[in-house]
Amino acid sequence: MRILVQKFGGTSVASPEARACVVEKIRQALKKGFMPVVVVSAMGRKGDNYATDTLIGLAREACRNIAQRELDHIMYCGEMISAVIMTGFLQAAGIDAVMMTGGQAGIVTDNRFTNARVLNVDPTKINNQLRLGRVPVVCGFQGMTADGEFTTLGRGGSDTSASLLGAALDAELIEIYTDVEGIMTADPRIVKNAKILDVISYGEVAQLAYQGAKVIHPRAVEIAAQKNIPLVIKSTFSDAPGTMIVKECHEQTVTDRLATGVTHLPNIAQIKVDVDDVKTHKESSVIFRTLADAAISVDLINVHPGHVMFTVAEEMADEAIAKLTSLGYNAEVNHDCAKVSVVGGGICGVPGVMASFTEALSMYNIPIMQTVDSHTTISVLVKLSDVETAVKALHEKFLLA
CATH class of the missing domain: 3.40.1160.10 (Acetylglutamate kinase-like)
Structure with missing residues (x-):
């Protein structure tokens, strides 16, 4: 059957x-x-x-x-x-x-x-x-x-x-x-020449979803990947073939491209917490445990001597600040931020990727507030007012059009 x-x-x-x-x-x-x-x-x-x-x-x-x-x-x-x-x-x-x-x-x-x-x-x-x-x-x-x-x-x-x-x-x-007719290289409401992807790996689409693309829930991708069942994202209202999601394999269309897509997550707040230089790691543990116990999810974590920086959803910012100040911490918040990410199975270990990323944003005078990278993703925090320009610039820089 x-x-x-x-x-x-x-x-x-x-x-x-x-x-x-x-x-x-x-x-x-x-x-x-x-x-x-x-x-x-x-x-x-x-x-x-x-x-x-x-x-x-x-x-x-x-x-x-x-x-x-x-x-x-x-x-x-x-x-x-x-x-x-x-x-x-x-x-x-x-x-x-x-x-x-x-x-x-x-x-x-x-x-x-x-x-x-x-x-x-x-x-x-x-x-x-x-x-x-x-x-x-x-x-x-x-x-x-x-x-x-x-x-x-x-x-x-x-x-x-x-x-x-x-x-x-x-x-x-x-x-x-x-x-929609498949997974696109960027939000078509921002990037008018965004393309539909023919094929994408489980890992890449999960990262796109985690970083804000509303394509498929990442948990659904993980379950299908465990059984190696192909997924197809397609439109109810057309006969377009859609986007095939497969395991990270030897498909030339997956491995030869540097980047797969640019995605964004708006309505983020950046929080900076001052800590003791000597006890930075110990105090950061207290900070993140306090937020976890309050069911406040954190992202873009950077721990430095003397301060800890991270992001939370905008609607959780006031509660996060209240929790931290109640413990005696001096915490500052930058409201109205957004995370912009480039996702691609081909970016890992490739020289010059971060340089291209920063060049694209500096060309449009977009300040980078924070960065983080992983095996398949580079993300930056920018002001919400810069998010559309940043998405367009990165989409163009990584030749996704």
Whole structure:
């Protein structure tokens, strides 16, 4: 049995016209001899009646601090509505389909409501439906505890659901359908001549996602990579081939290019904390433990004699400063920053990459506030007002157009 997992995002199921396109994608898969397993997100985006954020807002109108368990119950509704409607569309088109919740599909989680960790995936019920010739339409984003409590998987959970099911079912391929035709070399709203990538490695796309590109959740990439299942990012609304995500292999298109893409993450604050010169490393441990205990995520960490620098999400900056000043630290904050990153499997160990990076920004008089690099990524912190110019400059410098 050739199994194909097809995941459709919120815009792909938001209207009757969009759902008709989904039916056609599923019909094409059947014609190719696949047994598709369909995963759907809640319909639409924030502001639409059945979108997840809309449902959360409705619950918080009743109680601003509503319990996480109850929040998971209302968030469950978005995907259930979407799956029922999509199943109905398939049945009306003559395709035998059956709706399944995440729990019915065998996704077992712990009880960390709104951000549950998956413990196991039992594909038995899905396999039973496939043997009957039916197309399972599974609610993405959902799981269930061993004692029957509803849970959700956190942001990007529908992508994660698709990869989890693909891995459990030994799928031949996982297709992630969106409203764009593939992964691009930069945000096309900023770089008008950004290109669609034909192929990209698991590692590169995970880094693009971690650094701010809204393409696929990095956890979904990691799961697929563990089983070496190819992923394809493609559009529901066209026949473009999309972007194939594969292991880091000997594909010339992957290894010969220096950079793969430029991405950006806005709304970041930079924090500088003064510490004792002699006790820098000890005090930095206290600082980061304090922030971790407050559930404040940090990035772009630099530890120097006498001070520690790092970044946090803009909305967490005031809380971070309050926590640190309560411990007696002198902390300063730079608001309105952004992280800009160049990602590429070919940049590791190549002489002159950092020089090219800094030259591109200096040409436009963009101050670099902080830098960090890894095996496949170089990132800098710039002022938010400079972010679009920085993205364009780096895209041009690394010949991604």
